[in-house]
Amino acid sequence: MKIDFTHIQSAHCESGVTRNLLRHIGVDKMTEPLAFGIGAGLFFVYVPFIKINNGPAIAFRTLPGQIFSRTCKSLGISVFRKKFGDMERAEAFLMDCLEKGQPAGCQVGVYFLSYFPKEYRFHFNAHNLVVYGKEADNYLISDPVMEEPTMLTSYELGRVRFAKGALAPRGQLYYPRPGVAITDEQIKRAIRTGINKNIHRMLHIPGPIAGVKGIRYTGRRIKTWRDKLGLHKAGLYLAQLVRMQEEIGTGGGGFRYMYGAFLQEAFVWYPYDELHAISGMFTRSGDSWREAAILAAGIYKGRIGSQQDFNSIGDHLLEIAELERQAFVTLSKIKWHR
């Protein structure tokens, strides 16, 4: 059994699944940057008291699941979402969906994800893919970060749907309910909602660790890593930062380029010159993130490693924080009615 489902590769798994599932129900104008922007996906947070793989917990995007939920909500599309207590019921439900012709988004862990290279298989449980059919014992998988659709046996799919650890997916399955026609006016409104939400998330979350303040905070912390952790461990911390920033699914530059692409697409709907200018600011920010990553690589490769090098990475982050602050402040001043 195979549902007619179009696999389009994307940079990021969740915005890709969102786009592909929405297109499947007829929202033809949905693109990956639009899904990312409407879902207010851009973020930064550094949680100093949590460790992931013995390194710092840093994220460049919003919590898993939110991009899909927000995008659907802003467009007035209702979402079906269900978690399961045991594998048999989860698989039976998935089969029901497929028999009804409903492709299903699934949250999975990558640790047992057989088609990923071993080097990438950490205990990361917030990957997303779409199941769109079954042939013999193989489920047909549209994993948006892969160029081509792929397959998993029922044992393998069960294992990744019930991966354990932080953010355990518990078989989570979701899809947008079909049957609503989305007007251009709704998309326009959703773009504004998404931008406003993102302004709030980057500028106005209280406390020092999230949004623009979080970038500044991380920049200051990095300067102390060498003394506090020793050169070796500090290098591993920087490697972790770079991995979160450039890992599969960011589109490069810690999602900053994808947000730049979103603002250019927003320009098609709202032809205000500011949007183009602000998009350019995010391009510059993405470039700066990558420059900081190159410096960091020098440290974990052991080529450089003086305190001055750490200072210089920290300063890069402080500049990025200022640049992104200006970008979001400028965004917040746009007059949408004219």
Add this chain to the structure above:
Amino acid sequence: MKKDEVPQDMSSLGKITREVCYATDDKGQYTTELSKGWDVKITALDAAWQDIHDKVAVAREKVRNGQASPLLFFMERGLMDIGIVAAYTGFWKWQIRRHLKPSVFNKLSEKRLQRYAEIFNVSPSELKSMTVHED
């Protein structure tokens, strides 16, 4: 990032699939380009794995010296902490802590060993002898 600056350094992922990157064309318009990987990213991943290999080597020594059971070796190798092992096997954390002692581990029943063996993708006898197949 300009479209022609998107890095193309072959990574382990690049052999299986290329990744979508967002980049700008000569007019500053965003478009996408496929990338085989980026050296900075590859070495970040290498650094993480080197650290894991170091820990596995330490664990192997500890098991050989009788300071820990083979469980420790497989946990380090599988990037697992006690919490994750508990979630996968259904054992309590305190049980797993006990099983890390060689004296307790050696007395484990075949059934219990099987629960560990499954999550580490080995057989119970391989679990005991610390045998691994590199895939």
